[in-house]
Amino acid sequence: EVQLVESGGVLVQPGGSLRLSCSASGFTFRSNSMSWVRQAPGRGLEWVSFISDSSRSIYYADSVKGRFTISRDNAENSLYLQMNSLRAEDTAVYYCARVVGAYRQTYFDYWGQGTLVTVSS
């Protein structure tokens, strides 16, 4: 059974940093691309970042570019999101999701339960 479990979400002050983790099991992690998707309270889904299976391809939404860094450790079956210079508008539930397909035909087939990041003073 595919499982994705996020952790690391906490209350952090504006300008602060945080590292989210996503532990994967039930599939061959090193063979799949992964993404982070977030959802602000009462709002819709927003894609944040993508990393290919080998980490060779990495993309970011404009809203987080230069502040967030996605990475992965295939030996540990783990995905990470380093979040720096956090702003109030980064407050959201952050989901990790498994990516299937390539570019024009990609989709997110499994999602974790999410971890809440709150940026507030």
Add this chain to the structure above:
Amino acid sequence: QSVLTQPPSASGTPGQRVTISCSGSSSDIGISTVNWYQQIPGTAPKLLIYKNNQRPSGVPDRFSGSKSDTSASLAISGLQSDDEADYYCAAWDDSLNWVFGGGTKLTVL
């Protein structure tokens, strides 16, 4: 402001057929397949339709998807009370981003 446009709400009575639209552009839906996600409040999104009209294992055939040019639709037939949820369309765009619609809240009356 979401890149893909969905109606904020939709409704129907049990047994009815409802459709939810998703409008995009030549930079996203026009060059990409469309996927649909169902989210029951307080839970994670769940893949409902992928590659325009494919259903993952376990998704009832009451759910169907279609795409034409720069728009897509999700149809739910034989509406049931547990279909009440938020529905999101999604696609890839030519800026190497994945974009979502703003979501449609479906109410079963």
